[in-house]
Amino acid sequence: MWKLVPIIVICLAIAFFSDRFSRKNERLTGYIYKEKFIWIVAVIAMALFAGLRIQYNDTGTYLDMYEATNADFDFSDVKWSFGYNFGFNIVNIFLRSLGFSKSGYLMVYSIVTYSIYVWFIHKYSTDFLMSIFLFMCLVFTFPLAAIKQCVAVAFCLLAVDKAINKKWFWFAFWILIAETFHAYSIMYLIVPLMFFLPWQDKRTMFWIVVFIVAGFLLRPMLGTLLESTESLGKDYTIENFSGEGVNPFRLLVSLVPLVMSFVLRKQINDPYYEVNRAEELCMNLSFLNGEIMFVALFGTANYFARLANYFYIFPVIALPRMFNMVKPNWRVPMKVVAIACYAMFLYYGNAINQPIDNELKHILLNEFRFFV
Structure with a gap:
């Protein structure tokens, strides 16, 4: 360290x-x-x-x-x-x-x-x-x-930037470029569906339920999953997806943005805090990181945790935004606790x-x- x-x-x-x-x-x-x-x-x-x-x-x-x-x-x-x-x-x-x-x-x-x-x-x-x-x-x-995956995520971030600015041709272009570096970049096609304020309607809960169900149904649906990976040119076996699940400590860390957004759901939906199009997208994509990590509890961490890592950068933007929605007298203590906890996670x-x-x-x- x-x-x-x-x-x-x-x-x-x-x-x-x-x-x-x-x-x-x-x-x-x-x-x-x-x-x-x-x-x-x-x-x-x-x-x-x-x-x-x-x-x-x-x-x-x-x-x-x-x-x-x-x-x-x-x-x-x-x-x-x-x-x-x-x-x-x-x-x-x-x-x-x-x-x-x-x-x-x-x-x-x-x-x-x-x-x-x-x-x-x-x-x-x-x-x-x-x-x-x-x-x-x-x-x-x-x-x-993970050189391939991370340069692919970088190109996906260029795509996200274009999606935020509603430049959909260039969004598709950068997703295609990223796809040639790492096939799982295709997950970023979910981005256009993620432009909504968290907890404003039923869409946040919808995605939570989808991933909870996906976790519990993962093993029964392994055959369908393998067919999907074959279509991407990957040759996996059932053993590849049925190893040891993700470390629960890592899961808890990845769920912080989702839990914090629930606590602050009134502030997020309050016009006073001026949550814009980019911020709502980054919040929703940061939730995906935790939701996919939840699925990794039921499969092998090697694959599903890396899938979750495609969205690992969005808590970096979403969390500081939410930290500043906390009441002023609680803001500094909360940030101190957050810094201490993430420093311990880094050390661990x-x-x-x-x-x-x-x-x-x-x-x-x-x-x-x-x-x-």
């Missing part, structure tokens, strides 16, 4: 100064002015931390895959199926053919992924400092392990459950080369 401390401190300091040079409105529902450049320094810090790694989780597997990739712009081995992530493979062939080193390969994906993630947070968060704190606790280490995940210091290794900056 100590290896994460410097990058966390650096990014929080950058977020602090970014907020310092911005101005929030009196109701804390958003910014009157938001600085435009300081956040880029956080992207650079994150990309360097991720791009200089040589070992962590699946990093070795990705590096071996990259070394085995065709060069000289040879696309003969590409399988043109969404299930085989042909977009990811094509980009890798280009990088290999252009002479990018293994470290350069990791750096390119780190820059793309973290740039889009932090840009999206900066654009839509109403409390950038708190959002970056939550991002470091919940999301930051995931792109170090990276120091106790899977100690990151034992696995994460880096090269020095002066050893880095973009090209072979």
Whole structure:
């Protein structure tokens, strides 16, 4: 966990100064002015931390895959199926053919992924400092392990941005691009159905019931699920989806936005708090993270928890918005408790459950080369 401390401190300091040079409105529902450049320094810090790694989780597997990739712009081995992530493979062939080193390969994906993630947070968060704190606790280490999935999520965030602005052609375009990197990006087609105020009508409860039923019916419906994955080009067996379920502690953390929104449902639906189209979408998508994680209780965490992680970034935006809906005299104590709890979750995940210091290794900056 100590290896994460410097990058966390650096990014929080950058977020602090970014907020310092911005101005929030009196109701804390958003910014009157938001600085435009300081956040880029956080992207650079994150990309360097991720791009200089040589070992962590699946990093070795990705590096071996990259070394085995065709060069000289040879696309003969590409399988043109969404299930085989042909977009990811094509980009890798280009990088290999252009002479990018293994470290350069990791750096390119780190820059793309973290740039889009932090840009999206900066654009839509109403409390950038708190959002970056939550991002470091919940999301930051995931792109170090799941390169394909996380770059696909990044492209999906571009799609969400277009959906918020009702640019549906570009929404479909970015979903299609993401789909070529990771087939489960198709889940983002649910986005157009998520533009509604939480708890205003029966739609919030409808989705809760859908996922509760899906959890309890998961094992009886495994045959249908396998047919669905085959249509995406994935060859799974019943054993793949019937392993150990997700850690209940992780489920509880993912359900925080849903529970908090229920407690604050009157404020969310009060015109005084001015919940806009982007914020209602981020709240609803943050609920999906917890709802899919609930299904992971009944199946294997390896697959369903990763499905839930497609929506892991939205609590980063939704929670700070809800924190500022709490009554003023309770707001600071509540934030202190939230910071303490998420810091403990970060510590548990990276120091106790899977100690990151034992696995994460880096090269020095002066050893880095973009090209072979």
